[in-house]
Amino acid sequence: MSARAAPVTTTRAAVLFVCMGNICRSPTAQGVFRALVAREWPDATLVVDSAGTHDYQIGEFPNADAVAAAKRRGFYIPHHRARQIVAEDFQRFDWILAMDQRNLDVLAELCPMDFRGHLGLLLDFAPELGTREVPDPYYGAAPDFDEALRLIEGGTLRLLDAIRTRSAASR
Numbered sequence: 001m002s003a004r005a006a007p008v009t010t011t012r013a014a015v016l017f018v019c020m021g022n023i024c025r026s027p028t029a030q031g032v033f034r035a036l037v038a039r040e041w042p043d044a045t046l047v048v049d050s051a052g053t054h055d056y057q058i059g060e061f062p063n064a065d066a067v068a069a070a071k072r073r074g075f076y077i078p079h080h081r082a083r084q085i086v087a088e089d090f091q092r093f094d095w096i097l098a099m100d101q102r103n104l105d106v107l108a109e110l111c112p113m114d115f116r117g118h119l120g121l122l123l124d125f126a127p128e129l130g131t132r133e134v135p136d137p138y139y140g141a142a143p144d145f146d147e148a149l150r151l152i153e154g155g156t157l158r159l160l161d162a163i164r165t166r167s168a169a170s171r
Contacts, residue, residue, distance in 0.1 A: 013163055014047035016093040017122065018103055022052030022082035025099040025134050025148055027062040028070055029122065031077040032149070033156040040160060044167075049093070051085040053106040058082055063138065069145035073153075090115045097122040097159065100133040123151060125158035 017029035030050040037046050052058075060082045070077045085107070089096065094117040098104035104121055111119055123132050134151045137144035 012045045014093040015095040017050040017097055019099040020054050021057040023057045023060055023063045024066045024138050026050035027077050028066050029152045031075050032152050051083050053103045055084050065145045069149050122155040126154045129154045
């Protein structure tokens with residue numbers, strides 16, 4: 001009689017990062033989080049996407065300065081086209097995380113009463129960073145994009161911890 005290996009337990013969750021235009025902060029968070037999951041929890045099945053609350057940049061590629069900042073730190077920002085959040089996102093995603101309070105307020109207005117996931121600020125998972133918001137670097141210079149990336153790295157690391165903890169508790 002042969003011993004059977006224990007089944008690999010995978011976690012399924014869907015995470016949506018949201019900023020205003022979906023060309024700087026939210027695609028950066030999407031790329032950083034995907035890399036983090038691949039490195040730290042490769043057996044998890046996590047859907048990761050990003051969207052914007054406004055229609056200013058629908059169809060545009062991620063901001064070149066955001067892409068450059070990520071590349072300097074070894075991250076890849078997906079070459080998706082910016083999109084605006086839609087009602088179906090509240091059905092598709094378990095975790096919807098805004099980069100700042102202004103966008104969280106917009107999301108709260110759009111959020112249906114039956115949403116059972118987590119809606120909040122990304123940096124609420126990382127209070128040690130000393131701020132609750134990832135500042136919008138859009139009109140800034142390279143250091144502003146680097147700072148946004150630093151905060152996003154810290155927030156996504158703690159978010160992954162929270163998803164892992166919730167997953168373990170539900171088993």
